[in-house]
Amino acid sequence: MPTGRADQNLIKRLNSALILNHLLASSPQSRANLAQQTGLNRSTISSLVNDLIEQEFVRELGLDEARSRGRPGILLELNPHGGCIVGIEVNVGYITVILTDFKANTLWRRYIEVDEDIAQCDMLSLSEALIQEALDAGVAHGLRPLGIGLGVPGLVDRQRGMLTYSPVLSWRNVPFRDLWSSHFGIPLYIENDGSTAALGEYYFGVAKNRQDFLYLGTGIGLAGGLMLNGEIYRGAGGFAGEVGHMIVESGGELCGCGRRGCWETLVGPRAVTRGIRHALANGAPSLIPDLVNHNPDLITMHIVVNAANKGDQLALDTLSDIALNLGTGIANLINLFNPSMIVLGGNLTLAGDYLLPPISRIIASEALHEPASMVALALSVLGMDACVKGAIALVIDQIVREPIAHYTT
Ligand SMILES: [Zn+2]
Numbered sequence: 001m002p003t004g005r006a007d008q009n010l011i012k013r014l015n016s017a018l019i020l021n022h023l024l025a026s027s028p029q030s031r032a033n034l035a036q037q038t039g040l041n042r043s044t045i046s047s048l049v050n051d052l053i054e055q056e057f058v059r060e061l062g063l064d065e066a067r068s069r070g071r072p073g074i075l076l077e078l079n080p081h082g083g084c085i086v087g088i089e090v091n092v093g094y095i096t097v098i099l100t101d102f103k104a105n106t107l108w109r110r111y112i113e114v115d116e117d118i119a120q121c122d123m124l125s126l127s128e129a130l131i132q133e134a135l136d137a138g139v140a141h142g143l144r145p146l147g148i149g150l151g152v153p154g155l156v157d158r159q160r161g162m163l164t165y166s167p168v169l170s171w172r173n174v175p176f177r178d179l180w181s182s183h184f185g186i187p188l189y190i191e192n193d194g195s196t197a198a199l200g201e202y203y204f205g206v207a208k209n210r211q212d213f214l215y216l217g218t219g220i221g222l223a224g225g226l227m228l229n230g231e232i233y234r235g236a237g238g239f240a241g242e243v244g245h246m247i248v249e250s251g252g253e254l255c256g257c258g259r260r261g262c263w264e265t266l267v268g269p270r271a272v273t274r275g276i277r278h279a280l281a282n283g284a285p286s287l288i289p290d291l292v293n294h295n296p297d298l299i300t301m302h303i304v305v306n307a308a309n310k311g312d313q314l315a316l317d318t319l320s321d322i323a324l325n326l327g328t329g330i331a332n333l334i335n336l337f338n339p340s341m342i343v344l345g346g347n348l349t350l351a352g353d354y355l356l357p358p359i360s361r362i363i364a365s366e367a368l369h370e371p372a373s374m375v376a377l378a379l380s381v382l383g384m385d386a387c388v389k390g391a392i393a394l395v396i397d398q399i400v401r402e403p404i405a406h407y408t409t
Pocket of ligand 1: 244245255256257258259262
């Protein structure tokens with residue numbers, strides 16, 4: 001049966017995506033190698049690769065000298081000069097913005113701290129100014145802007161490009177795409193911070209190319225990201241992954257979401273500082289008051305780990321409680337999802353030495369034997385940059401899925 005023009009266009013779109021995907025996963029490669037990997041014939045590969053080179057998403061590197069037989073092919077890779085991408089994380093107390101090239105090399109970076117109770121309009125103006133600075137840096141590098149990726153804490157409506165509700169920011173219905181996509185004249189892709197961080201780990205971090213893993217990171221709350229079958233799992237309405245709000249202690253501490261006993265009330269930074277303040281008020285001996293000039297507002301995970309390193313019993317007990325509560329929740333998630341890796345990120349990475357050994361023991365004793373035996377427990381290598389690097393991946397992911405939609409005529 002002859003294929004119509006519409007079918008041919010669809011096939012061309014899918015095959016261009018296939019080629020770019022292979023080059024993203026493994027570069028450099030020759031056209032012959034791509035033909036072998038994708039099953040497409042040489043002339044199809046040549047024609048589609050020529051388009052990708054013309055659009056500057058792919059470039060030729062030189063001859064494949066390693067090829068032992070036949071004529072050496074020209075090696076291809078993603079073209080870093082294909083354009084620039086802005087990644088931004090807007091979160092409680094800070095904004096991080098980076099600008100990268102099309103190969104995700106960071107060209108420019110800003111991190112600013114803001115008051116936790118800053119007005120929404122001020123936070124948005126600061127973000128817009130930083131995005132503009134990033135885009136100006138892109139122009140200075142001679143790169144066309146490809147898009148903005150945004151990670152935010154809370155429930156996100158990706159279709160409409162808006163933050164629906166963020167308990168930790170106390171924001172509702174912020175239409176980021178309407179605000180920024182038209183203002184800057186480029187596409188905007190938005191995702192929940194935990195899912196964005198998981199994507200960062202998948203593309204650039206410790207979980208590179210793992211098809212099934214869970215990301216858990218603490219900032220103010222506990223963010224989760226579920227990578228299942230090589231895709232971020234979003235659920236029916238895009239709201240999946242909110243593991244921090246699993247209720248694990250009925251009638252427990254009040255959570256930012258307005259309910260009681262959520263997991264993040266036991267393992268998040270607020271749980272750490274609350275527990276320490278309570279113990280200090282009850283006269284527990286500790287180095288921590290001296291480390292924060294007797295101002296309990298200055299107690300952070302960094303301070304607690306610092307005290308633990310000096311042998312402080314209160315700090316060690318606090319981290320041990322966090323490990324216990326994290327471990328039990330993780331064991332349940334392992335039974336549910338059978339992941340190949342659990343990635344601990346955010347400021348949990350600061351306490352890795354104190355958290356990983358007890359959590360591993362809890363997983364071994366509390367999760368079912370088979371899924372427990374195949375899971376690796378790892379610390380994020382991207383740390384606090386997992387989300388903003390993932391925001392870059394949001395844009396690259398869209399282009400690789402449908403390169404032709406991003407062609408300039
Ligand atoms: Zn909650």
